[in-house]
Amino acid sequence: MFTYFGFEKEGHAHLDFGKSLNADSRVNWLIVCDQASYHLEILNATHYTTDIDIKEDSTYFFLVANCGLLPFNYHISGRFQNRGGEHLSTQYVPLPTFYSSISPVWFLIVLAFTFNWLQHRKQSVALHKLMWSLPLAKGLFCVYNAYYWRVFSRYGRLETWQTITYHVSYVIVQLLMYSVLFLVSKGWGVTRSNLSTSEKKSLVVCVTALSAASTLYQINGGYFLFALVIMYVIAMKYVFSGLEHNLRSLSRQRQFLVQRQHARSHTHN
Structure with a gap:
């Protein structure tokens, strides 16, 4: 798991992801989920940026999954924000x-x-x-x-x-x-x-x-x-x-x- 954050409705998440060249892009996933739903994206590039708009109040978990046999290195950064410019969970x-x-x-x-x-x-x-x-x-x-x-x-x-x-x-x-x-x-x-x-x-x-x-x-x-x-x-x-x-x-x-x-x-x- 990368991290988690408590969002309000109309919150916003921006993620910036980079990974090593030897990684198999077909089996690397970015998973964003709460208790009721999930958002899944394939990380098919060495550098990846995504923006997610929050639809309802919940605690969202951000995970990076590697379903292949090859290990890989990655770095990830994020900016999470709630309504009114609130940066706190x-x-x-x-x-x-x-x-x-x-x-x-x-x-x-x-x-x-x-x-x-x-x-x-x-x-x-x-x-x-x-x-x-x-x-x-x-x-x-x-x-x-x-x-x-x-x-x-x-x-x-x-x-x-x-x-x-x-x-x-x-x-x-x-x-x-x-x-x-x-x-x-x-x-x-x-x-x-x-x-x-x-x-x-x-x-x-x-x-x-x-x-x-x-x-x-x-x-x-x-x-x-x-x-x-x-x-x-x-x-x-x-x-x-x-x-x-x-x-x-x-x-x-x-x-x-x-x-x-x-x-x-x-x-x-």
């Missing part, structure tokens, strides 16, 4: 609006964190500062995503630096999110001030592996989903076991403070 059309809408929510959370910090600025807790940076990073990432998908929607292509920036920012957000999650599970900055050397190593390995699995799935999809699921299972076991331990510790500390408060009240009476 139908499943991605809502993304620019979605990210534009969700960005202010993250910045409101940042303001709430900032207001809380100003109220309790005398209590310097490192975990709070790290948690404050997470919604900020998420908000900036959503702003860039809104820009990223709007450019893609308008022009149908992206510059190399735009794609690299997207993936780098995605990795940074993932690293930060998983770091906060693991540190919270360990009670860092709440029930304890430091982590042991082994815990630090485990944290780095887990966060790096989980971020790598998320990034590879984001870029390539496919079988990387299995790696991501496995990493999630391992990570969640690690996180929830740590949370359970810290909740018990907090419960004991709370009971101690309550008993101490009762003892003081009885003494004053």
Whole structure:
């Protein structure tokens, strides 16, 4: 399969195809199909161009078939467009609006964190500062995503630096999110001030592996989903076991403070 694209009615596809000279033209086919119909063309030249008008809303699959015995090399490029000059596949059309809408929510959370910090600025807790940076990073990432998908929607292509920036920012957000999650599970900055050397190593390995699995799935999809699921299972076991331990510790500390408060009240009476 070459690719697939979600079209609306009156959309348009332009394909440019080239193949090696040793290919048997009688057994090379270009197949364009959706769930109900298909369009079949014989690729009988070394260079082939075709335009296809879309008749109804559907996801169309573009395939190149070789039914002969001889292998051949080919290159293919396409330009897909929906009504109104929309270059996004139908499943991605809502993304620019979605990210534009969700960005202010993250910045409101940042303001709430900032207001809380100003109220309790005398209590310097490192975990709070790290948690404050997470919604900020998420908000900036959503702003860039809104820009990223709007450019893609308008022009149908992206510059190399735009794609690299997207993936780098995605990795940074993932690293930060998983770091906060693991540190919270360990009670860092709440029930304890430091982590042991082994815990630090485990944290780095887990966060790096989980971020790598998320990034590879984001870029390539496919079988990387299995790696991501496995990493999630391992990570969640690690996180929830740590949370359970810290909740018990907090419960004991709370009971101690309550008993101490009762003892003081009885003494004053």
